[in-house]
Amino acid sequence: MDEFTLIDRYFKHECHSANVSIGIGDDCALVNTPDGYELAFSIDTLIPGVHFFAQGDPALIGQRAMRVALSDLAAMGAEPLCCTLALVIPRADELWLKSFSSGLLEAARCFQCDLVGGDTVKGPLTISVQVHGFVPKGQALTRDGAGVGDMVCVTGSLGDGAAALRVLKGDINVSSAAFAYFTDCYYLPEPRIDIGKKIRGLASAAIDISDGLLADLGHICRASGVGATLDLSNLPISSPFAGDVSNEERVSWALSGGDDYQLCFTVPENRSRSLFQLINARKCDITVIGRIVGEQGIHCQKSGESLTSSNVGYRHFD
């Protein structure tokens, strides 16, 4: 099976978006940007042993690759349009490819993000997905707009990504129900496209939490030239299992574990009413966890008591 047959068999499909003029099969993909919109795009690379388990279900690996990439569109307030895939595989293993492509395309369908092109070459397994989305001109959520006094918010709950990694590695034993929950957390993270779009015009800065809250909020703070104070008693930590894991460890996972793919964003005080309207009326899972301050760095408090943390999230090449 040559690369062309492989692409035809496993990746070529009908595109759904009217904005895609040309999908897979030509030298380039071709898309239209509707008037009044900008195009946002981001590429994410996944390596076995670092970003996924090499022996994992290929369909789930495909799902994870697409969803992790889409999370960056959510962080910009963008709506998915289309994606490309650069796939390096050691051999044309048809079973693996069939399963991987079905998972990837399933996630692409789920989030209306047509696969429109890519490259497939032979080599050590590497998966790069570039996602493209639309955002109304001037309304993209960036990292650099946080101001002193802004509320710091997060979506969903934090720490499940770190817990899931340990559960799947076998470091923590959990019930079969909890195992299923964490398998979903790891392989089917929910890019918060919905919330990203709703907080356009409301949030002053936003990022998705891939490296851990402290690391990613740190990016907002550095880009905006500010710091933040967090109240850890407000930190939304999910409790899908009780047991051997201490509360301290779970707080540490929530702060520095990474892989949560929730959004962290800041909202100016004078938009607090709109924020709480959003939370209450639309039942958005958003929690206010702190404030932006003038002093650099991120300071954690719990019930008024000051804490320090040297955990700064996962970094490559450290």
Add this chain to the structure above:
Amino acid sequence: MDEFTLIDRYFKHECHSANVSIGIGDDCALVNTPDGYELAFSIDTLIPGVHFFAQGDPALIGQRAMRVALSDLAAMGAEPLCCTLALVIPRADELWLKSFSSGLLEAARCFQCDLVGGDTVKGPLTISVQVHGFVPKGQALTRDGAGVGDMVCVTGSLGDGAAALRVLKGDINVSSAAFAYFTDCYYLPEPRIDIGKKIRGLASAAIDISDGLLADLGHICRASGVGATLDLSNLPISSPFAGDVSNEERVSWALSGGDDYQLCFTVPENRSRSLFQLINARKCDITVIGRIVGEQGIHCQKSGESLTSSNVGYRHFD
């Protein structure tokens, strides 16, 4: 050095295009598509030992990665806008990174294709470059428009890519002047952006020659539901060195060697005047090498004598 320092140190730079709203440093890059234009994009992945020499000059590897990717924009008649880089490296080797990024960014500057984002992770060396370009709406050159009777044209000369690979591998001994010429052929291929733009509205179909003329013209033929007849006496073969290589072998390289990054395109007979005006007035290096025919497949003739070739260009996974 963590990934953020690495990106800041070697890849972050001032963007030149007014159409780039956000470059490196946020969750997504953000670009504007001017009214009346579509966005074309393509991703290319390079693996050491397959697409470049692992021990090669990193600056030249960076140049090659960018130029090879840009060739797909040329094939669509698109003008470069910006690119992203997904880089997998085994370790943060500063000398390598400094050199690689300087070559990549030099090529990006040369073709006005700002690097606006990417991902850098640890793993076996893999370089993926996605290029983005503009093309006036409805004017992109595609593969599927060739019609019976169209002239088959190629730019530049063919076979240098295949010769260069053999020279750099040490399979062929050449003079130091020829060695320098072939080193440039291999590492600094010229994406034919200039010609791609000029043949908008003239060519009925186009592709860039990366896998070899027969393979790539074959893509045009299959997409268009036609065949082609080539007259090999017209094949533009460059002669930078005379010596041990037979004429048959050089024709074979021109037909099936690949890595030339010239354009192959078709022009309807009723536009032949415009084609020859373009060739003569602007001194474009374009050669007519055959005709599109109704019968499937590519038939080679030389001075009227029919030939067959089982070479179909390089394919992965064969």
